Structure formats: structure tokens, C-alpha cells
Amino acid sequence: MNRAFFPSINKGVSMKKTLIVLALAVALTLAFSATAFATSAKTWNFQEDYYSWGSVSGNGIGQVGFELGSGGSTTTVGLANVNPANPGVHANYLANTAKCGICHSVHRANASGVKLLNTATATCAGCHKAGTSTVTDVLVSWQSGGPHSSGTDASCNTRGCHLNNPHGAGASQYKIFAAKLIGNVADPASGAKADESVARALVDSVASGITADMLNGVTAIDNGTRQAIVVGYTCNSAGCHEQTMLPVIKAGYSEDRETIYPGGSFIAKTGHITAAADASYTVGVTSGPAAHSSFNPINGCTSCHDQTDSLTGSGFTFPHSETPAGTSNLGAGRAYLWMGVASDASGADLTAMSDQNMKSFDGACLKCHRSGATGIGETH
Secondary structure, X not given: OOHHHOHHHHHHHHHHHHHHHHHHHHHHHHHHHHHHHHHHHOOEOOOOOOOOOOOEEOOOOOOOOEEEOOOOOEEEOOOOOOOOOXXXXXXXXXXXXXXXXXXXXXXXXXXXXXXXXXXXXXXXXXXXXXXXXXXXXXOEOOOOOOOOOOOXXXXXXXXXXXXXXXXXXXXXXXXXXXXXXXXXXXEHHHEOOHHHHHHHHHHOHHHHOOOHHHHOOOXXXXXXXXXXXXHHHHHOOOOOOOOOOOOEOOOOOOEEEEOOOOOOOEEEEOOOEOOOOOOOOOOOOOOOOOOOOOOOOOOOHHHOOOOEOOOOOOOEOOOOOOOOOOOOOOOOOOOHHHOEEOOOOOOOOOEEOOOHHHHHOOHHHHHHHEEOOEEOOOOO
């Protein structure tokens, strides 16, 4: 057959060839685009120069990715701080944790910073000073006022509470202490001796309610219990509050403490519960074998040391400066022992302790243990 006599057939074949070529071109274009998007998706969000606990992976154009957790694990967006067994950015580093990039940026560091940091001051205050930092929300007050703050940016080291380096060298063997840069050796210049002070509780875990798994994130604990253990045993370290019994996680637990510091004889001492030891607690229930005689829940040290601070990460001043950097429930001035006193649990007349001797005022107890005409001095 002579195709010259059938022009419509020639045109049909030519059109088919054109459509095939176009289809192949579109397919190749889509393939290259998919490869480009896949490549972008394998990198952390390019819109961030420094990682954060909430850094999201993806190509920056709305793709669902993953968040960094405190252990470097990945999970769906909205679930940060996974892997609590390796807490904190300043310690507990492993091959699969993702912490270095939170403080340092290898190729995209702020030029005004130092050591590839996003801050020009490589000190604790450079990142953690309330009211000034944009690097982290873990902020504390450095205001003058109180035994734990001299008003200088270096005061976090002068009390011997925290280590002098940001990477946890010489830190406690227990991860919840190490995360706060609490030391493990009997040397005030190197940090508080957490391991030494908590050892007694670990010897009798049944009585104390504290286990090594709790200290290493294997057994989950609530924030109030964690605060009570870390702060309590840091403060109970040798050379500090040796005469007191601060972290009582399980009712009735006691340890040998000095009668008078320093140089007194030792006797067994217990103290106020500093964590929610009674799981059956109900607000207003003040009698019965399983009831707690308080009208406010106990959730760590700040249940009593209740001075708030709008500019700190925890929302409280404790255990740092006794003067808030921001607004506070106890006013702008210093509150001794980070505390207020009130006539009952409503806190309607909550007033700052303006003198250290006010710690003996009954209002320190009535703000939890009385509610109107019920409670201490009223019904029991």
C-alpha cells in the first residue's frame, strides 16, 4: 500500500509518536521532581539553623516529617522528648542521640556567636538567663537576692551545685542528675555530690521508694517526683543542707542527719512528703486511712516554695534567685525561701515571706492544710 494515497494514516502515526514522546517527557520530569523532593525530605528542616526539641524534618513545604526527641529518636510530629532514658542536652550522649546540633551549627552558625553557638556568651547565662535568652526556654533568674544567687551570671557555679562545663564531664552516673550537670565527686569546685547523697536511699529502695531505674529513666516518674529527688539530694550533699531531710518520696522514710550543722551528732530524721506519694489524694478529703490531710496537691518542691516567675522555664524562681525576673504571684521583690504564707488553701491572702524567720509562720502550713472552716484548727 502506498501511504502517499492515505495522508490521514500518516498523520495518525505521527500524532501517536508525538504523544508517546510527550508522555515520556512528563514521566521523566515527574521522576526527577520526585527524586528532588525525596532528597530534600531526607534532611532536617532547612528553615532552621539550629535544632530544637521540636525540630521537624522535611523539605520545608508542608511535608509531614519527624521531630527530634531528647534521645534523638524520631516519632510523629507533636511527640517530642521521646527516649527519657537519655534526658537533657548537656549530658547522656550516645551515637543515636541528637543533641550537639541544638547548641552548635556546623555549617550555618550565627557569625556573632562563639564556638558555633547561637549566642555570643559561652556561659550558663548566655543561654539560660531569664528575660534575655532566645536560645532555649529552660531559663532561670539571676536576680540579686537569695543564698543561691549573687546577682552575677557566674553564680550557678559559685555554690557548687552545677558542673563548670556544659557537656557533663564528671557528672553523676545517674542520668536525671547528669542532665542538670550535677556532679558525682566529693569536691565542691566540681559540683554537688549527688551520687554520694542519694546512695543511702538506693541501699534501701523499699523504704525510700527510690530505685536506680528511676534515676536512669528506665522507670517513668512524674516531674514533681523528679524535682524532689534531683533538688533534694543535691541540696542534701555534703557541705550543704546536711542537717535536713529534704527528699521524702515515700511516707515515713528517714535517714541519719546531723542534729546541728556542722559538727552535731547524728539521728534518724524524716520530713514532709515532697512528691505525690499518696495516689488516692483528692482535693478536700482530709480523713480516712488513704486520704491526704491537704487541700492542695503535693507536686514537688514548688508546692511549698511557690514563688512564681513569668520569665523562667519552670514558671517558678526555686531553686535559684529569690527575686523574680518577671511577674510573680508574690510581687516584684525578694521572697525568702521562695515562699508565701496564707491563711488557707485558697491563697486569697498569699503574701511573700519578707524575712527568713517567717518560715516559722503557720501560714506556710495553712496554705495547704486549711480550707475555710475545714482543716487544721477547725475540724481537726
